[in-house]
Amino acid sequence: MIxxxxxxxxxxASPQAxxxxxxxxxxxxxxxxxxxxxxxxxxxxxxxxxxxxxxKGEIRVNGFDVVRLKSREIxxxxxxxxxxxxxxxxxxxxxAFENVAFALExxxxxxxxxxxxTTQALHLVGLERKGNCLPSQLSAGEQQRVxxxxxxxxxPLLILADEPTGNIDxxxxxxxxxxxxxxxxxxxxxxxxxxxxxxxxMLPKERIVLERGRMVENTMFKPPVFG
Amino acid sequence: xxxxxxRQARQNxxxxxxxxxxxxGTITLSFLILGVFLVIFLNAKGLMEEWGSRIxxxxxxxxxxxxxxxxxxxxxxxxFREVREVRYRSKDEALKAxxxxxxGRQGLLKGLPxxxxxxxxxxxxxxxxxNSLGVQRLVEKLRGAPEVEDLQFGAEWVERFSxxxxxxxxxxxxxxxxxxxxxxxxISSTIRLNIFARRExxxxxxxxxxxxxxxxxxxxxxxILQGFMGACLALAMLxxxxxxxxxxxxxxxxxxxxxxxxxxLTMEQMAAMALGGLALGLLGTQxxxxxxxxx
Numbered sequence: 001m002i003x004x005x006x007x008x009x010x011x012x013a014s015p016q017a018x019x020x021x022x023x024x025x026x027x028x029x030x031x032x033x034x035x036x037x038x039x040x041x042x043x044x045x046x047x048x049x050x051x052x053x054x055x056k057g058e059i060r061v062n063g064f065d066v067v068r069l070k071s072r073e074i075x076x077x078x079x080x081x082x083x084x085x086x087x088x089x090x091x092x093x094x095x096a097f098e099n100v101a102f103a104l105e106x107x108x109x110x111x112x113x114x115x116x117x118t119t120q121a122l123h124l125v126g127l128e129r130k131g132n133c134l135p136s137q138l139s140a141g142e143q144q145r146v147x148x149x150x151x152x153x154x155x156p157l158l159i160l161a162d163e164p165t166g167n168i169d170x171x172x173x174x175x176x177x178x179x180x181x182x183x184x185x186x187x188x189x190x191x192x193x194x195x196x197x198x199x200x201x202m203l204p205k206e207r208i209v210l211e212r213g214r215m216v217e218n219t220m221f222k223p224p225v226f227g
Numbered sequence: 228x229x230x231x232x233x234r235q236a237r238q239n240x241x242x243x244x245x246x247x248x249x250x251x252g253t254i255t256l257s258f259l260i261l262g263v264f265l266v267i268f269l270n271a272k273g274l275m276e277e278w279g280s281r282i283x284x285x286x287x288x289x290x291x292x293x294x295x296x297x298x299x300x301x302x303x304x305x306x307f308r309e310v311r312e313v314r315y316r317s318k319d320e321a322l323k324a325x326x327x328x329x330x331g332r333q334g335l336l337k338g339l340p341x342x343x344x345x346x347x348x349x350x351x352x353x354x355x356x357x358n359s360l361g362v363q364r365l366v367e368k369l370r371g372a373p374e375v376e377d378l379q380f381g382a383e384w385v386e387r388f389s390x391x392x393x394x395x396x397x398x399x400x401x402x403x404x405x406x407x408x409x410x411x412x413x414i415s416s417t418i419r420l421n422i423f424a425r426r427e428x429x430x431x432x433x434x435x436x437x438x439x440x441x442x443x444x445x446x447x448x449x450x451i452l453q454g455f456m457g458a459c460l461a462l463a464m465l466x467x468x469x470x471x472x473x474x475x476x477x478x479x480x481x482x483x484x485x486x487x488x489x490x491x492l493t494m495e496q497m498a499a500m501a502l503g504g505l506a507l508g509l510l511g512t513q514x515x516x517x518x519x520x521x522x
Contacts (some may be wrong), residue, residue: 049434071439078436089431102428105231106437154435 001027001158001189002048007057009043009213016213017043021057023208023218025191027157030184031220033193033201036211041193044210045160048191049083050074062157079107082151082188086163088143090135096146097131103150108178122147123177141172145179152183159183161192165199177203235445236452242424243477247453250417254457255464258407258504262401262465265500266492267308274487275392284359286369287345287377290318301348309356309365318342345376359386407507410457414450414511421446422519429520443520447512454508458501466491 001024011080018040023072025031033041046052047059050066059066062080067200069077101118120126125145135143144164151159163178165173181203184190192199200207209217240247286304290296298316304313316324321344322336329335362380367478369375422429432442469491477489492500 062247072396075433075436075438083434089427089434091431094520102431103435106432108231108434108441150435 001025001029001062003058003060004044004047005058007047007059008055009040009047009052010055014213018047018054018213021215023215025189025221026204028184028187028191029220030181032191032203032205032207033190033191033210034195034197034200034207036195038212039208039210040213041195044160044164045083045191045193048160049081051076058140079154080136080154080156081158082154084144084147084159084161084164085098087165088135088147088148090143091149092135092216094159095132095134096127096138096142096149098148099135099146100153103153106118107154117151117153117155121153122146124150124152125155126175139172140168141175144168144172144176146220148176148179152188156188158189158191163194164192165194165196173199174202205211232444232448234452236448238445240449240452243420246417246420249339250413251453251457251460253413254410254453254507255460257410258458258461259464262461262492262500263468264402265496266465266469268399269492269496271392271395275388278388278486282352282362283380284350284352284362284365284369285379286345286348286350286372286375286499287379288347288374289376290345292346292374296374297346299403300372302371303336304348304350307365307368309361310350310353311353311397312351314351316347316349318344318346321345321347327474371385383426408455411511411514414453414508415514417453418450418512418515419519420448421449422515435465443516446520447509450512451505454504454506454511455501456504457508458504461504462492462497462500469514 001179002023004023005022007018007021008016011017021044033042033044043052047054047066049092050069054067057067061077064073064080066076066077090096094102097118100121101114104114104117119131122131125148127142127145127149130142132140135146138146144167151161161178162202164180166177170205177199180190180192206219207217208215208219212214231362288300292300303312303314304310319342322342325344326336350365352365356365366378366380369378426516473489
C-alpha cells in the first residue's frame with residue numbers, strides 16, 4: 001500500500017525536514033504518525049499524495065511510483081486516496097451535501113451516482129440530517145465529519161489524515177476517532193498524523209514516531225523490500 | 228460533464244457580476260470602435276473602386292485630322308497595354324451632347340457660325356492601370372501625337388484618395404492592434420480575479436484528483452463566452468447605429484453625397500468578427516491560466 005525507501009526531503013529553511021525514512025504500511029492497517037510539530041509529519045503525508053517531491057529516495061503509494069509520477073498523472077494517484085486536514089478545507093458558501101458531492105462532481109460523476117454516494121457518505125459520518133447546513137452552521141466536529149465524508153465518498157483505498165482532531169474538543173475527538181476506526185474496519189488503510197499522544201491510548205493501533213525528521217519508532221518494522 | 232463546466236463558468240460569471248459586466252462592456256466597446264472603423268473603411272474602399280472604374284483619359288483631337296488619321300490613332304491607342312477601350316466621339320456627337328445638356332436653352336448655340344467643339348477619343352483603362360501611375364503613363368504616350376490637341380484626365384484626386392485610404396488602413400491596423408491587446412488584457416485580468424476568488428475550490432479540486440483540464444475548462448469557457456458575447460453585442464449595436472445613420476443621416480443627404488451605395492458588413496465579415504471575439508477570449512484566458520493556474 002505504502003512503501004518509502006531511504007526518503008529524504010530538504011527545504012531551504014529546513015535542510016532535514018525528513019531524513020532517511022524507510023517504512024512500509026500494508027493494506028488495511030491503521031497507523032499513527034506521531035511527533036511534535038515540526039517533526040516532519042505533514043511533509044511525509046505531502047510526499048504520499050504528491051503535493052511535494054522527495055529530494056531523494058523511492059516512494060510507492062497504491063501502486064503509483066510517486067517519485068516518477070508525471071504532473072498529469074497526479075490526479076489519478078489522488079483519486080485512489082482521501083485526504084483530511086486539520087483545517088477541514090470546506091467550501092464556505094456550499095452546504096455540507098454540496099461539499100461532499102463536489103469531490104465526485106469534479107471527477108465527472110453522473111448525477112444519480114453523485115446523489116447516492118454522497119447520501120451514503122453523509123450517513124456514515126452521521127450527518128444525513130445536516131446535509132443542507134453551511135459549514136458555518138456546523139460545530140467543529142461536524143465540519144470535520146463533513147471533510148471525512150468528502151475524503152471517503154470516492155471509496156479510496158487509503159485515507160491520509162493530518163491532525164484531524166487538532167481543532168476539536170475531546171468529546172468530538174472520540175467520535176472522529178470511532179469514525180476512522182469504522183472506515184478502517186470497512187477496508188481502507190488509514191494513516192493519521194497527530195502530535196497528541198493520547199489518541200493512541202484512546203484507540204490503540206500501529207505507530208510510527210518522528211522526531212526532527214527522523215523515524216525513531218515503528219511498531220510495524222521489518223526489513224524493507226522494494227519493488 | 229459538459230453541463231458541469233458550463234455551470235461552473237456561469238457561477239464564475241455570477242460570482243462577480245460587476246467585474247464581469249465591466250469586462251463585457253470593455254470588450255463590446257473595443258469591438259464596436261473597430262466595427263465602426265471597419266464599416267467606414269470598407270465603404271470608402273468600395274467607393275474608391277467604384278470611382279476608380281470611372282477613370283478615363285480624354286484626348287481632344289485637332290480639327291485638321293482626317294478620318295483615316297483618327298482610325299489610325301484609335302488603332303494605335305488600342306494596342307497600348309493600359310487601354311481597355313477607345314471610343315471616338317465626333318464633333319457632331321459632342322455638339323449633340325451639349326445640346327442635350329442645355330435642354331430648353333438650345334438658343335444659346337443657334338448663333339454659332341460653326342461647331343466649335345473638338346472631336347475626341349475617350350479612353351478607358353484596364354482595371355489594373357486605374358490609378359494615377361497608369362494614367363500618367365498613358366498620358367506620356369499620347370502627348371507627343373500630332374493629332375492630339377489637348378488631354379484631359381483627373382488623376383490628382385485619385386492620388387489623394389488612395390493616400391487617404393492608405394492612412395485609413397495604417398490607422399485601422401494600429402487601432403486594431405491596440406484594441407486587440409487591450410481586450411486580451413481585460414479578459415485575462417478578469418480571469419485572474421476569478422482564479423483568485425476560487426483558489427480554495429481549485430485547491431480542493433486538486434486534492435480530490437480533478438485533472439488539470441477539468442480545473443481549467445470553466446475558465447476557458449468563461450473567457451471564450453465573454454469574448455464571443457462582446458463581439459456579438461458590438462455587432463448588434465453596430466447594426467443599430469448603421470440603420471440609424473442610414474435612415475436619419477444618409478438618406479436625406481443621399482443626392483448631395485453623390486448617391487453612392489453604403490453597405491453593412493457581409494455575413495462573412497460578421498462571422499469573422501464574432502470568431503475574433505472568441506479567439507481573443509481564448510488568448511486572454513490562456514494568459515492568466517498559464518500564469519496563475521499551473522496544475
